Amino acid sequence: MEKDFHREFTKCPQCGSERKFLEELGKELKERGLAREEWNMHLDVKEGHVVDQLKEAAIPIGSEVPGFGIITDICMDCGCIYAGVLERRDAKKGLPPARNIPPGKSQKGRPIINPFSNS
Numbered sequence: 804m805e806k807d808f809h810r811e812f813t814k815c816p817q818c819g820s821e822r823k824f825l826e827e828l829g830k831e832l833k834e835r836g837l838a839r840e841e842w843n844m845h846l847d848v849k850e851g852h853v854v855d856q857l858k859e860a861a862i863p864i865g866s867e868v869p870g871f872g873i874i875t876d877i878c879m880d881c882g883c884i885y886a887g888v889l890e891r892r893d894a895k896k897g898l899p900p901a902r903n904i905p906p907g908k909s910q911k912g913r914p915i916i917n918p919f920s921n922s
């Protein structure tokens with residue numbers, strides 16, 4: 804796959820409609836002044852990278868791993884959920900952030916720390 808892979812889909816692959824549910828909802832919210840003009844509404848925005856945890860420690864700090872960005876919405880005419888944007892977003896492995904675990908606390912509730920950033 805190309806490192807700068809980026810594709811946008813503006814029409815429903817099922818019926819060809821361009822009306823997207825969340826996008827239309829967002830327009831209405833903006834018209835009524837209930838959402839910021841620069842916001843884009845989507846069903847879901849996912850980004851990340853897939854790394855085998857057994858191999859993660861072997862990845863040198865500063866090296867890039869392939870990552871993904873996916874934006875989806877729902878067709879207003881047939882209900883099909885489809886990707887509006889598919890893109891590759893490589894991420895650099897950074898230093899893991901320092902962790903402060905208060906004494907006596909289990910590690911169970913601590914947030915999952917992502918050692919990768921997209922900068």
Ligand SMILES: [Zn+2]
Nearest residue numbers: 815818878881
């Ligand atoms: Zn459709």
